[in-house]
Amino acid sequence: MNQDLASPQAQARRLRISAAQGAMLGALLLLLALLFHKPLGRVDVAFESSSGQWADSEILYKGVDFELIERRFRTECPKTSASLVRTTAFNGHNPFAWPSWFNDPKWREPYRAPRRTEAWDSGRTASCPD
Numbered sequence: 001m002n003q004d005l006a007s008p009q010a011q012a013r014r015l016r017i018s019a020a021q022g023a024m025l026g027a028l029l030l031l032l033a034l035l036f037h038k039p040l041g042r043v044d045v046a047f048e049s050s051s052g053q054w055a056d057s058e059i060l061y062k063g064v065d066f067e068l069i070e071r072r073f074r075t076e077c078p079k080t081s082a083s084l085v086r087t088t089a090f091n092g093h094n095p096f097a098w099p100s101w102f103n104d105p106k107w108r109e110p111y112r113a114p115r116r117t118e119a120w121d122s123g124r125t126a127s128c129p130d
Contacts (some may be wrong), residue, residue, distance in 0.1 A: 044057060044058045044085055047085065047109065087111070087112060
């Protein structure tokens with residue numbers, strides 16, 4: 001008989017614990033969804049040629065992404081021996097950028113501090129050396 005009286009209390013306690021666990025699990029899932037939400041985790045990155053004669057940067061909300069910049073560089077500088085380098089350092093203090101750092105190929109380009117040559121003043125130039 002004591003077991004019958006204790007049973008509803010034990011069930012209520014179990015439900016309270018599972019509700020707390022459910023709330024924590026829901027909060028964790030919400031945090032993960034925010035971290036891996038594509039527009040939230042995307043970061044604009046700038047690039048230039050290794051010679052410093054050509055520069056361009058991403059504007060993701062306008063559709064200018066790494067693939068487009070890479071095509072522009074190959075089209076505008078077809079005979080150059082220069083390569084594409086990233087001039088935006090990764091900000092590890094921004095956890096919303098971490099998914100981009102792990103998933104986007106733009107972060108695999110070698111990093112170098114920007115030279116800030118005439119290519120940056122005009123936005124983008126196609127004066128690539130051979």
